[in-house]
Amino acid sequence: MKLKTAALACASTAAMLIVGLAPAASALPVTVAPTLLEAGSVQDDNGVLAVSATSDSAITQITAHFFAQSDDDGTEAATEPETEAGETQDFTLHSGTADSGIWYTSQPVQLAALGDYRTVIELTDADGDRTEAAGGVLDYNYTALFQSFTATPAAPDYFHQEVTVGGRLVVRHPGTRALYPRQSVPVQLLGLDESGAATTATTDADGRFKQVFVPKHDGGVSAYVTGAQTGSPVRIAIAQSATRVTLDAKDVNIKPGQSAKISGKAEVEAAGGVWKPLAGQTVTLDPQGSGDASTTAVTGADGRFTGTAAPQSSKAVNVTVGSDYEGFLAASAVQVARVHVAATTSITGFTASLDKLSQLTVGGTLETGDRQPDSSKAYIEYSKDGRTGWKTVKTLTTGVDADPGSFAGTFAAPGKGYWRAHYKGTPDFGASYSKVLHVTRTATRITGANASPEPVKKGKTITVTGKLQQQLASGAWKAYGSQKVTILFKAKGAATWQVLGTAVTKADGTFKKGFTAKKDGTWQPVLLSPDSAHLVSYGSEDFVDVK
Template sequence: MARFRAALTAAAVAALCFVGISPAQASDQLTVSYAGSVNDDLGTLQVSARSGSDIVELTAHVFSPVTQQEVAVLEPDDFALDSGTAQEGIWRSKAPLQLAEFGSYRIGIEATDADGDHISVADAGTLAYYAVAQFPEFTTDRTAIGVDERDVTVEGVLKAKLPGGGEPVVLPGRKVDIDVDYWTVTTVTTDDDGHFTATVQLDNAAPIQAVYRHDGDHAGYLYGESTMLQIGIDKALTRYTLQTSTQRIDKGQPVTLTGRLEKETENGWVPLSGVSGGILFGPTTTYNDRVGGFTTDADGTFSTQYTPWETGFFQVAHRSDDPFVSNGNARSSTVVVLQPARFLDFSALRTGSRSVHAEGHIDFDNISPATINVAVQYSPDGTSWTTLRTVEATWSGTGGYGFAADLAAKRPGHFRGYFDGGDVFQTITSASTHVGR
């Protein structure tokens, strides 16, 4: 094949310098933008060029970085258009170059377009003719560590992709760094098959990676790194056991919460001491009050006293400082807080031989029932009571909610008012009144 070795003469260069060229003409000029290695295939040469007409020939001259002598030539038939068009595109060598030594080779380019224009660029770029380290295999014996299993063993194979092409070759006797969270923790050497193994101890979750860095004894082999493998943590589970001193109290009375925190081990559940957390109390998980904090003692227990103002439950939670112990939370059973209720007065008076009139007032604090039902009860001896009638108490206008009832009662005995507060209000009775015949 013919090889172009023509160069611009001094006169031609001078002509280009002094003859005016319009912007349109300049954009149509034959130009070589750059020449260099393909990033993931360093031995393959690529050339970027453009012209106002099709580029029909490219020739590349490869010069030694040591002697500056030409060591290889790529003829027009050695190139193929890789992307773009024949007027503006990127051409690549059909096969990687075969050179004797690693190094950065200067590239000179000659280009010719369909209009017959021809240029020669003495320094169009650099061919990075180096081997690139690779880790086609890199594995770990575990994906997570535990409190008693913190050692991680890695193994892999180090190879190199040579710039001249072909299958990657193994690299024996090379140093490989094992990096944990981007810091080198140990360095091992590959065996005759390029294989390596190492064991590292982790104190937390971290990424782990094998890295080949520049080695002065093996010039020409570039940096390479394995896939990054994330090592997690198998956290020990935690659990709470919660107890309240009572399940039902009057408003204003305290309740004591006692708890125990444990973690799961191979030998079962054991106390978790020295752990701090917080305690809330309220009717829902989001509507609550802060009770305070806690720290577990030697046997994993804690205790606190609180005076709630409404029905609710305790919530406890901790965030573990130990990466091998999970965070945890729990809620107690519901503590019913009964709102105050009281009888302001009660009286009963006989109105006939067979009738008794009873009346009184009942009152509450900040809240009251929508419907206030008061039972008027009778007992012949003051110990065993029977409801004679239930009436609704209504606002009296002066204080408390008034109620009254006319009762059929011919026998003498004791009379009282009774209010069943259910799970919201206190259940109360009035003072009893004796009515004779």
Template sequence: MRRIVLGTLTTLAVMLSLLSPPAHAAADPHITSARISLAASTGWVKPGGQVTLSGLLEGYDQTTSAWIPLPGKEIEFYVSTDASARPATTTDANGRYRLVTTVRETMTFTAHWAADSSVGYGATSTEVGVTVPTRVKISFHEFQYSPYGKLTVAGYFEAYPENISTLQLEYSPNGRDRWKLVKKFRPADNYSFRTTANWASSGYWRIHTKANRDHLEGFSPVRKAWRWRTEISKISVSPGKVRKNRYVTVRGTLIRWFSTKRHGAYKGQKVAILFRFKGKKTWYLAGWAKTNSKGRFSKKVRAYGDGYFAAEFTGGSGTFASGSPNIRYVNTYKAGLLPFTRQAGPTAPIWTVS
């Protein structure tokens, strides 16, 4: 009888052990809510650069009143740009996650965990942004290089954001290297620019914008501004003394460079003969001369009074302007005019000499 009772008790003990958990086993936590953090390894990257997104997913355990990590949960990332698929990753044993992604344009990221059977509510992180500098497109619609070495450039640029504040005008003698900053200037508005510079050497030009947080370094196409040097010889004026309003002859020679090593006569070109009264600063156009096959010119012009003569070539389609290296003085004396004769004087427009 005793054996039967002991066997029955043993059977009951085994059944109870199967129905009840061991004394050392903890019950599953009861998670009532979740939270997720998000951080980016950098807030700025060049196009095509990589950014590491990382964070921690936690759930609130109401039994212990503490936040505990949630392992093995899928984290999905919402991005501000249109994407065919959302990147995703999974939390590790400590509830942490990490994702390396390639960024090609400025965008924002948000990490999200959707609720599952253990938690009634999911979690969404705060938004983090990554700035990717944009390309700047620069073009010319005007590019002129005057015979007096004045460069005029104007054009358009496209930039987003529209906050380009400074442009640089740069010069290179060969168009490949040795670029020299000639001028910094502000654009006319968010889309266009215009500026000038005085530069007496032929070469190549471009507009340059430096890189900043919002934009990549930008360059316009390289443009060639090329003119060949010209030179007027010392002029002669004869006679050196003449009656007022009588004629004198101004002579000289015009040459040009055809290459960096070769120069010769510049034929068929107009040369301005200039006159300035003694004691005055204004030059007047006295007449035009034309060079012959040897580059020589000769012109009879009126001597309106005591003063100086000079010659100037105003430049050709591919050549610089030049002036005579000297001026010649002519002394005049009165000519005993009749009472009804009006004294002559220069009537041509003022000629500005650069």
């Protein structure tokens, strides 16, 4: 078989480490002999042959024979002798171990002509066992690659916006590694066009190509040629120039329905820290919060602008130029123009109720018309007489449900007194008060609580006694008769209380209830369910040892 000459060919990018590998057929089916797993060109380095093999002992010698591939279906006429194009024993272990690894030729294979070559691999191990098997294909052809690919400048700025991307396309000989330029080849450049479409640049006689463009934002640019290694992407990072906005006034007062005029000057920082007028750029006026649309104004040659904002309520308007996300101009620091529109407020639906545990629950709604403060608080105030000595007991934030002005809360409170809600207001919203509510429950107490005898024999009677009283308006305590006192018991070591019974107080407030002694534990009388005008009270706990 004669050696073939191959036309110039570009190497396809391979997905595996070894290109063109084929399963090997063992010449000698001896289980202890070396086994050829794969053999073929190394990815992106066609002139280097890789051999993957394993054996029961160290592989000591590898010989590769190369035969030119046939142009037909892979078979040669029986009368035509097959000519070996070359061989090599120059292998170095690349990875793995001597008995199971991958070997590379130490130097590129040297063959007389380009082309695809069938391989036959001889393997010999330390035991003297030898295998000869067919390997894969050595892709002994030119490799097309980008010798260089750059972007200049890689960090363009507002004053130098054009970027030139370019490089050199060459082919490399698989054996000698000599490089030759590729001429008149269309190179696809990705990353120049915002639409994602490729831009084409054609190589010159020296294989060089270039393209000039103005980037819109940071990004990567890569070069691609069919059949060639993709050029390493280059990163273009726009060096954004600093900008600033100076407002003529930071506070603007208007009436409802009017538009506020917001004016100022936009500038860009040049070399040496010099600030220059920023002409023809868009200034954004963005009301904070929701419900109001942003507006824009365009700077004149002197960098000055005048815009309008018509928020529905008093709002801060953020004024900026530039963008941190794209373009040559960094976003300026936010300048805030505060537009003030007066508003009348009121507190409606104020309620206050005191439960038996002396917990006060209040609620109401802060009404501010069509507008709401960014953040508002209702101050719950208490007075003994409803006229003087008001003090804040609790502060509640509005917006507890679907109504943004609503507020509600529950907290410990005195048994008697007067309550109101107070909104203190802001420069944009007036202060307001709710109606005053009188809330009262009479305090109670249990004195002289006792469980006896102590100790007591099991099965005998334990008697729980005490006296229930209620507090008069004068502050004095009076017997509270005809009330049910609940007797609680908690066994020794237990975590929860049990209701064992009730005792009804006499006219003098005293009560007594007997129980059969069963186990050690703590006893306590409690006014657990008072009427709507009284508060819960607890007698002292008393431990009784049952013998």
